[in-house]
Amino acid sequence: MALGLGRAGWFGILAAWVGFTLPSAIVLILFALGISQYQDLAQSSWVHGLKVVAVAIVAQAVWGMAKSLCPDCPRAALAILAALLTLILPSATGQIAAIMAAGLLGWWGLKISRPAGDQSHAYPISRRIGAAALTLYATLLIGLPLWATVTGSSIAALLEGVYRAGALVFGGGHVVLPLLQTTVVPSGIVDNADFLAGYGAAQAVPGPLFTFAAYLGAVAHGPLHGWVGGLILLGTIFLPAFLMLVGALPFWENLHHRTGIQTAMAGINAGVVGILLSALYDPVWTSAIHGRMDFGLALAAFGLLVYGRIPPVLVVIVTAAGSQFLAI
Template identity: 50%
Template sequence: MKLKHSLWEILRVSTKLGLTSFGGPIAHLGYFKNEYIDKRKWLDEKTYADIIALCQFLPGPASSQVGIAIGILRGGLIGGILSFLGFTLPSVLVLVLFAFLFKNFEIADAGWIHGLKIVAVAVVAQAVLGMGKKLAPDKPRVTIAILATIFTLLWPSAIGQVAIIVLAGIVGVFLYKNQTFPDVREMSMSISKKIGIAALAIFFILLFGLPFLKQVTQLQAVAVFDAFYRAGSLVFGGGHVVLPLLERELVPTGWIGGSEFLAGYGVAQAVPGPLFTFAGYLGAMINGVSGALLATLAIFLPAFLLVVGSLPFLNEIRKRPRFQAALTAINAAVVGILLAALYNPIWTSTIKTTGDFAIALALFGLLTYWKVAPWMVVLIGALAGVLIGIAA
């Protein structure tokens, strides 16, 4: 009975996040922290930071992987699946609807969309402030965070981000090699290492086997699954990075036109949840509802398999002093990466006028100091965007 209650709570909370988490993967981590860590105390901040660090190393949608990992820790494999469904399905449903109705609507320049982008500025700023206090509280770690910010801005690529994290880990091993670390809280793990190894085996079998199966069967469904699975398997850096790869896979084949691809991308910016749900729109354009389900499953399956495969080993390795030393610096670097993302692309693409800045500052105050619920801040931001549009 207790497990059922816990699973229902996972689905309910993740669905709320799926309906209200605007602003992309960095903003999602802010929403997760507010809901899972600050409000519900499902994890301590150290464990949350370790999960973020782990998911930064994995290809695929980092925020979705963090959500899946939290679901697994809370409710096992079923909890991970429910966390994924709750966070993902709302935006998938909206994007599939847009795939059928988009030609009748012109909303790319709507004021409420701009308001939601301003909300993202406030959410990420709150996340940077909160995580910075915990993960970069002294001069060495502040320095690491600042350097990570600078290098992220100067080297804005997925490879650059991974390199920064790896370099920070190496620095941490030497910088904190003599430091005594407090005992970390054991993460309750309901999945075994055998399941983890099996998940990693399935990941690689599909990655290398699907291209061969596509050639043998010559079926469009297999080819579509292969294209989206590879996109989810090989891309570091989140949703924006996957778009060029999907465009190269889908447009030249004639499965979707270039203008339709770009139109769907514009709509994807306006919906909450992970940008990888753009696959739902693309799949629906290719083959209706069945295509949407196939594409969505294919692009997210690698993320799920990689989290299940790596999470059972995290308890063991995070207890080791050298790993703790590396994570100490990596967590500071993650703060720097968040700060860089706050500036570019979130700030630079959103804050265009003094009015935009004023609204962002007000929303930041509501979130950080007045403790207004994030969903209410989203509504206030959308309304403010509409009012800006009317006044312009």
């Protein structure tokens, strides 16, 4: 979106978002509708293979993010601390606490070198517009939970959780997995099996992982479902990213050179590695690996991704086919 904004202004940001997200979102919504309509499909062996490949993909994400975001002992310790905290408190509260603690500890104790060669870029956004976007971002982040609590509405709770997931993703798109899981699975909006199957399918389509929200909206049990639910959740999860982008760009040149900002962000990035590591165990591993065959299939998929450097879409297809073959 930032690239589109820099090249063509407001129209560019819209065109970039539509072109980058809608194709994969449409495919995932169609997959969700198929899962919802044909229950035998959801229980099939090849769909179980999608859950197994999710183990390999999340493990690869943890591996890669740990190497880039936790390159030293202090940041590795922050990641482990965040993982332990979210294992003890497997909820949205635990995730938020882990992110805040990692950011504060990073600001207080991390020592990192300044990145060299930063380039500035002028964007057509005034500070007034940026301040308004940041105000709206914070208002929704605080106001949506209050709305959900006061009304007790399941729709409000769903929108609040998806917005929060989009607002708290740092370090990589895979971090959205645990944030969304704590929103839709414990409440019964989406079955855990359907959740992991959709996450595996999301690896086989182009575009950002945020489009996984479109699948969840389409497969959800409740007032929001189908095409309407998919498109609403798709817009909801991207809204905080849009507001943060528009809000931060006018001020970023003055902020990103400050040591405190850099160390806090480094701590937060290490924390989200820990959150994803926790999610690798629960719900991903506990829901997909039921025996030696499942573990072997996941291990093979991990090897293809990390060492074979096979494109994820091919690994998804091979793993789903392998699961079907093993069930014969």
